Amino acid sequence: MRAHRMSPHVLDQAIALEPAGDDLWRGRTHAEYANFIGPYGGVTAAQLLQAVLLHPQRLGELVAFTINFAAAVADGEFHVRARPARTNRSTQHWVVEMLQDDQPVATGTAMTAVRRRTWGATEAEMPQVPPPQDLPREAARGVAWVRHYERRYAEGNVPTEWKGQGGPSSRTRLWLRDAPDRPLDFASLTAMADNFFPRLWLRRATQVPIGTVSMTVYYHADSTLLQATGTDYVLAQAQGQGFRNGYLDQAGQLWNRQGDLLATTHQLMYYKE
């Protein structure tokens, strides 16, 4: 499918892990996903998850994942430990950890499951927005990782003026895909869940120190639906709920163009001032 490329997609390079022992893998941060300080958290999440996806004892597909960003990830090598803490008949619970110098820099849990066809419904319906081709492609400015997403904002773009007075809504809606394009899978969907710039920027139009401390993703898509979505755009939405004494949370959803809810995601961010 990607035989026309000479080397793996940059995201596949970034999430590549090699076995380093029982339940243990070794990887490296990737300069192409660098953020202001250290790597883009979405790729750190995908790296952590990748150890579960690669694990020979994995049962079923991903349904839930939580990552806590416990410390700044330094550029360079890391280890990921992924332990199947409990394996049931059709579900499996994972405890995961990213380590640098034997210290945890990220902790987390994951759940995988063998899914069966059931009744279903999407209650969080995809909002009506113009199709991606009718919206301008956002120029990739600044840190490296933003170059590796194509973004077309329908609502709630980054403020153009930083005057310390934002609006009453922190809602963002954008069409999103990997750049260069790449067929959607659990790793890339997880990375996309962290793509939203801080909701505080929309409310305050001021750039204070800020960073994600915890993120959870629930996966409604299975691999069949991810494959059907392929390299097409994903509509991503996020909105802040509460901002109080140094921490804010946001709720987000990701749909494919057909309106299938692929994942929901929530995160807690630290902020200063």
Place this chain on the structure above:
Amino acid sequence: MRAHRMSPHVLDQAIALEPAGDDLWRGRTHAEYANFIGPYGGVTAAQLLQAVLLHPQRLGELVAFTINFAAAVADGEFHVRARPARTNRSTQHWVVEMLQDDQPVATGTAMTAVRRRTWGATEAEMPQVPPPQDLPREAARGVAWVRHYERRYAEGNVPTEWKGQGGPSSRTRLWLRDAPDRPLDFASLTAMADNFFPRLWLRRATQVPIGTVSMTVYYHADSTLLQATGTDYVLAQAQGQGFRNGYLDQAGQLWNRQGDLLATTHQLMYYKE
């Protein structure tokens, strides 16, 4: 404050833990919080959390908590392990686990932090509903744990007819407090986050096997705000987002009567058919 009672509140009895070694506590399930099978998940969550709250090395107050219900909790004794995986200057990341017969029955992570006063806003505003005294108190029927909550539904009560045809919305809004009343704290707020009956019941009006597999709570309230809320009602809201192939997720919020957003919560549930 509670000197008029001869014995501790039933929730305090249920979450009582005794030290059992380094990072290790011992507790017991409580018959008064029994669910259909095993204990009410909200109290299991509070028990898991309690080990973090009791830990002598804890830094700051709770800001995030995730629990995964890895296996059915059997009635009787359990152990909780709470390990401070990473301690920073003002934040701390915890890895927690509940064990029975040395096997994990619940896994999770928590984050605590020293909070500072900052700019704040509640974007998820409390919905307008009648005050609790204008809504009927729901009779406590069925399993034991429901007796220990006072519920006054404003919207989305449990279906009265199980005809297999629900409505298009799974949203529930209710006033909630412990019964007998009890000053709000992190443990009781966490337990309340799991109080919602399955969203599937509203959509399908049919009772299929169902259970929470993962729950995350983000705490906007600090202990001062919890104390200020005291024994008053909490307005709790939850709504399903996606229902697909055996798993559904819901998003929820809890406010006090003054409109302070105390916590947001999300959970993933397993369902059959």
